[in-house]
Amino acid sequence: MAAFKIDRADALIVVDPQNDFCPGGALGVPGGDEILPGINALAERFPLVVLTQDWHPPDHSSFASNHRGAMVYSTVEMPYGPQILWPDHCVQGTKGAQFHRDVLDGAARRAHLVIRKGTHRDIDSYSAFYENDHRTPTGLTGYLRDKGVKRCVFAGLAYDFCAAWSALDAVKVGLQAVILKDLSRAIALPIAEGGTTEDAVERDFREAGVRAIGSI
Structure with missing residues (x-):
């Protein structure tokens, strides 16, 4: 594989480096702090550099606690499609929603823009570009176009959900997308057809033309 060279038309998208997605958090991803x-x-x-930040109201419809009798990680049908029900996490204004201390003087300090997502009660938002209806934009596409960005490089949490959906949507809006496996971590939930959510998104990457590489 040819060496990866960063140029002025590149943007780094750091996905959800928040306390709740790190070990000890409400939805901790193994190794997320590493x-x-x-x-x-x-x-x-x-x-x-762009950071994303999950920013949910406490009554968010993706929380299992807001569905009577529902189990965490079960799936329900929403108007926009299937929705995994999560533990309460990244609730607006809580410590869990804050950026992890290890990025405050690093990537967060370097950020030109922070995209808050999942702010609307009735719809989840994994992607940095669109809410989960795949229609409602966050505004990131226009911002990147105005800045002359041609290629996005993704890292963060979780590899198989918010980072993956962001990379796939980048391709849909006409950008090149690269996701860094060494600087991401996956939840890797089992799926009905076998394998895990990590396996599934890697198939999606190959079909969509997202480059999943080790590091740069």
Whole structure:
């Protein structure tokens, strides 16, 4: 594989480096804190850095606690499609929703823009570009176009959900997308057809033309 060269048309998108997605958090991803020093170092090399931040109201419809008798990680049908029910996490204004301390003086300090997502009670939002209806934009597409960005590099949490959906949507809006496996971590939920959510998104990456590489 050819060496990866960062240029002025690249943007680093750091996905949800928040307390609740790190070990000990409400929806902790195994090893989620281990990738943060590497993300900080990478942020110093990019001309443009964007962070995303899950930012849910306490009555968010993706929380299992807001569905009587529902189990965490079960799936329900929403108007926009299937929705996994999560533990309460990244509730607006809580410590869990804050950026992890290990990125505050690194990637967060370097950020040119923070995209808050999942703010509306009735719809979840994994992607940095669209809510889960795949129609309602966050505004990131226009911002990146105005900045002349041609390629997005993704790192963060979780590899198989918010980072993956963001990378796939980047391709849909006409950008090149690269996702860094060494600087991401997966939840890897089992799926009915076998394998895990990590396996499934890697198939999606291959079909969509997202490059999943180790590191740069």
